[in-house]
Amino acid sequence: xxxxxxxxxxxxxxxxxxxxxxxxxxxxxxxxxxxxxxxxxxxxxxxxxxxxxxxxxxxxxxxxxxxxxxxxxxxxxxxxxxxxxxxxxxxxxxxxxxxxxxxxxxxxxxxxxxxxxxxxxxxxxxxxxxxxxxxxxxxxxxxxxxxxxxxxxxxxxxxxxxxxxxxxxxxxxxxxxxxxxxxxxxxxxxxxxxxxxxxxxxxxxxxxxxxxxxxxxxxxxxxxxxxxxxxxxxxxxxxxxxxxxxxxxxxxxxxxxxxxxxxxxxxxxxxxxxxxxxxxxxxxxxxxxxxxxxxxxxxxxxxxxxxxxxxx
Amino acid sequence: xxxxxxxxxxxxxxxxxxxxxxxxxxxxxxxxxxxxxxxxxxxxxxxxxxxxxxxxxxxxxxxxxxxxxxxxxxxxxxxxxxxxxxxxxxxxxxxxxxxxxxxxxxxxxxxxxxxxxxxxxxxxxxxxxxxxxxxxxxxxxxxxxxxxxxxxxxxxxxxxxxxxxxxxxxxxxxxxxxxxxxxxxxxxxxxxxxxxxxxxxxxxxxxxxxxxxxxxxxxxxxxxxxxxxxxxxxxxxxxxxxxxxxxxxxxxxxxxxxxxxxxxxxxxxxxxxxxxxxxxxxxxxxxxxxxxxxx
Numbered sequence: 383x384x385x386x387x388x389x390x391x392x393x394x395x396x397x398x399x400x401x402x403x404x405x406x407x408x409x410x411x412x413x414x415x416x417x418x419x420x421x422x423x424x425x426x427x428x429x430x431x432x433x434x435x436x437x438x439x440x441x442x443x444x445x446x447x448x449x450x451x452x453x454x455x456x457x458x459x460x461x462x463x464x465x466x467x468x469x470x471x472x473x474x475x476x477x478x479x480x481x482x483x484x485x486x487x488x489x490x491x492x493x494x495x496x497x498x499x500x501x502x503x504x505x506x507x508x509x510x511x512x513x514x515x516x517x518x519x520x521x522x523x524x525x526x527x528x529x530x531x532x533x534x535x536x537x538x539x540x541x542x543x544x545x546x547x548x549x550x551x552x553x554x555x556x557x558x559x560x561x562x563x564x565x566x567x568x569x570x571x572x573x574x575x576x577x578x579x580x581x582x583x584x585x586x587x588x589x590x591x592x593x594x595x596x597x598x599x600x601x602x603x604x605x606x607x608x609x610x611x612x613x614x615x616x617x618x619x620x621x622x623x624x625x626x627x628x629x630x631x632x633x634x635x636x637x638x639x640x641x642x643x644x645x646x647x648x649x650x651x652x653x654x655x656x657x658x659x660x661x662x663x664x665x666x667x668x669x670x671x672x673x674x675x676x677x678x679x680x681x682x683x684x685x686x687x688x689x690x691x692x693x694x
Numbered sequence: 695x696x697x698x699x700x701x702x703x704x705x706x707x708x709x710x711x712x713x714x715x716x717x718x719x720x721x722x723x724x725x726x727x728x729x730x731x732x733x734x735x736x737x738x739x740x741x742x743x744x745x746x747x748x749x750x751x752x753x754x755x756x757x758x759x760x761x762x763x764x765x766x767x768x769x770x771x772x773x774x775x776x777x778x779x780x781x782x783x784x785x786x787x788x789x790x791x792x793x794x795x796x797x798x799x800x801x802x803x804x805x806x807x808x809x810x811x812x813x814x815x816x817x818x819x820x821x822x823x824x825x826x827x828x829x830x831x832x833x834x835x836x837x838x839x840x841x842x843x844x845x846x847x848x849x850x851x852x853x854x855x856x857x858x859x860x861x862x863x864x865x866x867x868x869x870x871x872x873x874x875x876x877x878x879x880x881x882x883x884x885x886x887x888x889x890x891x892x893x894x895x896x897x898x899x900x901x902x903x904x905x906x907x908x909x910x911x912x913x914x915x916x917x918x919x920x921x922x923x924x925x926x927x928x929x930x931x932x933x934x935x936x937x938x939x940x941x942x943x944x945x946x947x948x949x950x951x952x953x954x955x956x957x958x959x960x961x962x963x964x965x966x967x968x969x970x971x972x973x974x975x976x977x978x979x980x981x982x983x984x985x986x987x988x989x
Contacts, residue, residue, distance in 0.1 A: 453719055453816075453817070454718075454815075456814055457718070457815055461813040463806065463809050465806045466805060467805070467806040467809055468805060468806075468807065469807050480729055481810065483721075484725055484811065484814045485814050486715075486721060486815060487716070488714065488717070495712060532716070533712035564709060566711075
């Protein structure tokens with residue numbers, strides 16, 4: 383039984399299609415869900431929680447049908463929304479305890495777990511302060527604490543790093559990683575920044591304009607999106623031909639060669655080829671694609687998505 | 695899973711999974727209703743949140759003390775007038791509904807807490823129901839409790855309390871009846887109007903406007919309509935309707951019948967109809983607002 387399974391899920395609004403025949407099977411782990419703003423990430427999460435009926439298609443979470451059994455499903459799922467969701471004139475402890483009870487815990491268990499989760503997110507000291515006096519970073523962390531209050535099997539985090547400064551982002555991602563690795567809770571975390579979440583994720587799902595662009599391991603994606611930038615002052619054309627002959631993908635632009643990078647052996651091939659030709663290598667640089675490059679590349683070559691899926 | 699000690703150096707208490715029972719929808723409704731009832735009285739919230747409930751307590755319980763002092767001075771417990779208590783506190787009850795119904799229902803929406811609640815084992819209409827129950831409970835504190843104290847006072851002032859109880863216990867019927875009807879009426883109207891507003895201020899304003907405008911409209915209607923229908927216009931005045939209903943329930947004559955020489959209405963059970971009709975319409979509106987899935 384997959385953790386999350388979506389079959390041809392489509393959500394149409396009068397003017398836009400938020401999800402377009404979205405099909406994906408996800409296994410437990412830390413799942414990064416990347417896409418530009420408005421790509422359909424939040425819509426997908428709301429459908430998974432049974433908060434939004436899809437126009438067509440079916441989604442199941444932990445074996446529960448999101449449309450048929452939303453109330454049972456939500457007992458096992460923690461949700462941290464992207465938008466503000468905090469009462470201001472309530473203390474941290476009071477709020478997390480209350481949300482734990484709302485999620486089905488008995489009062490004593492809810493109090494105990496609230497204290498534990500506030501410590502986990504580093505708000506132990508501030509737990510009696512009113513939430514209205516919290517900083518943005520603290521607010522994000524208490525949102526995470528309330529999502530964990532009832533010990534869910536799956537945590538849905540919608541843009542948890544939104545509005546945080548770089549330090550806050552690192553802390554939040556650290557918490558996400560610890561929750562996924564040490565607590566053994568499956569996490570689906572969305573972001574519009576690939577570089578940000580890929581380091582904490584096992585699996586990446588990329589979505590663009592409601593369509594699945596990529597689903598696979600982070601390693602496989604890195605392989606597909608990393609490239610080696612070479613500057614060869616002379617004989618760039620011949621160098622490119624040689625590299626192609628040795629099984630590498632190369633695009634040449636004047637003295638600049640872009641070489642597909644899958645593992646460190648590429649360095650050896652480049653070194654050997656350059657030595658053979660006596661080509662003057664002025665620069666060797668490992669580059670990352672950005673998310674936008676990924677989408678551009680995949681819309682040109684739809685094979686990538688399939689390839690990524692096959693890899694998984 | 696990886697070794698828990700590796701990352702848990704700072705918080706090395708480890709992580710305890712929860713193995714206990716997970717309660718469902720009924721628990722969520724109960725929990726939300728109890729929490730909202732507490733917060734209607736400002737409990738568990740900041741200091742400022744306690745201002746309205748405390749002030750309201752003064753307005754509702756001072757007339758009780760006043761009536762008891764007067765009855766005691768006269769040495770006649772039968773002078774205690776339960777309908778008068780309703781008349782004295784009507785306006786404050788309306789203000790309480792205008793202040794607290796939006797507090798219960800609009801703030802959640804305004805701050806996004808509603809979205810969080812709905813991600814729990816709770817349907818949107820369950821949410822509305824829990825808030826409604828909490829609001830009715832809060833109103834009962836200010837309607838039923840003073841009346842019960844008044845009743846207890848009437849017994850204690852009597853020469854033979856037990857004998858007085860055997861004679862007057864039937865008053866408990868109208869006490870309960872008027873308190874429940876008026877509480878449901880004000881709570882439902884307050885929440886229904888609150889559910890239409892996006893901000894707390896607008897919601898409070900619309901509740902007050904409702905109770906200010908309906909008397910005006912009913913007065914206008916009274917001047918426009920033919921004479922034999924005109925007298926029913928008084929029923930469109932919520933304050934009159936509540937007071938009249940209480941007078942009918944406790945079987946008391948109007949205090950100031952000469953204030954409305956034209957209408958001089960001697961309605962009885964008719965006072966109940968505008969209250970119940972408005973309550974049902976407001977409840978329908980509240981349910982309709984929350985049944986929409988995109989709230």
